[in-house]
Amino acid sequence: MTVQGITYKFHKNRNVQIISCPFSGGQARGGVELGPDHVLEHGLEKQLESLDWTIAPTKSLSFPEPASDPDEGKLKRPNFVGSSTKNVADTVAAALKAGTFPLTIGGDHSLAIGTVSGVFSQHADACLLWIDAHADINTPQSTPSGNIHGCPVSFLMGLAEPCPPQFAWVKPYLKSNKLAYIGLRDVDPGEREILRKHNIAAFSMHHVDKYGIGKVVELALERVNPDGKSPIHLSLDIDALDPEHAPATGTPVRGGLSLREACYICEALAETGNLVAMDIMECNPALGADAQSVNATIAAACSVVRCAMGETLL
């Protein structure tokens, strides 16, 4: 692939399927369902076109709320999240079957139950890079909040026992040696135990400071993709970034990634040539202190996506 005289070794097939997911059922704060429209209004499609991607007509999913949705144990809105994420899984799988790169814009991070299921249904040997302040690996028992956006990884790994019936369709594709985190700094006690028990590659902000982001990405890829052959799914929660850069999000945590560190992660994954899907999640335009902080958050989301799609690699 040559663009303006520059040869790219990554993203051999530059066809992207944007999947807009205005979904907020995995947490309690209104407004995260507005994220996709804001990101699209920021001009993401044009930006990707200028990076020489062919854009399939954007798929905008709609998520009908079930008439009745009682808690399942501690879990809130299990029917809504279960059916919505199934829809996302089918859409992501179809995008991959059609030879496109699924770029899913959330919406809250429970959507990743769908995106990751869709990717692993097509690429059984894939690995998952989860860039987030949070581990999102609570089980239905360990969740302190009952918000399912704090639980997707446990469902994907089959750690929820018994599995809530709304998520019986989720296959436990994700093995502990195919998952790596970067950016963690707010991990619940139950999650900490799970990460240790399963020996999951978890790089916190401490490791980013200690080793530098370049080394951390290298270490993460060594753990989940030692032979360099696995397809990579990148699931990026905008709250991985420091609230200075991305304040408009539901669960901000201070002391996060700089914009450049987040961009670097995306560039390094693009550079592998193995990136097959990306999620950008948890932008909540209703939560910025003012228009400027919303705009900064949306601009940061567009930046990291462009970096993952090849912008800054020359």
Ligand SMILES: NC(=[NH2+])NCCC[C@H](N)C(=O)O
């Ligand atoms: N996707 C997110 N922003 N997740 C935040 C999760 C917060 C907390 N660990 C919980 O389980 O409720």
Ligand SMILES: [Mn+2]
């Ligand atoms: Mn998070």
Ligand SMILES: [Mn+2]
């Ligand atoms: Mn998250």
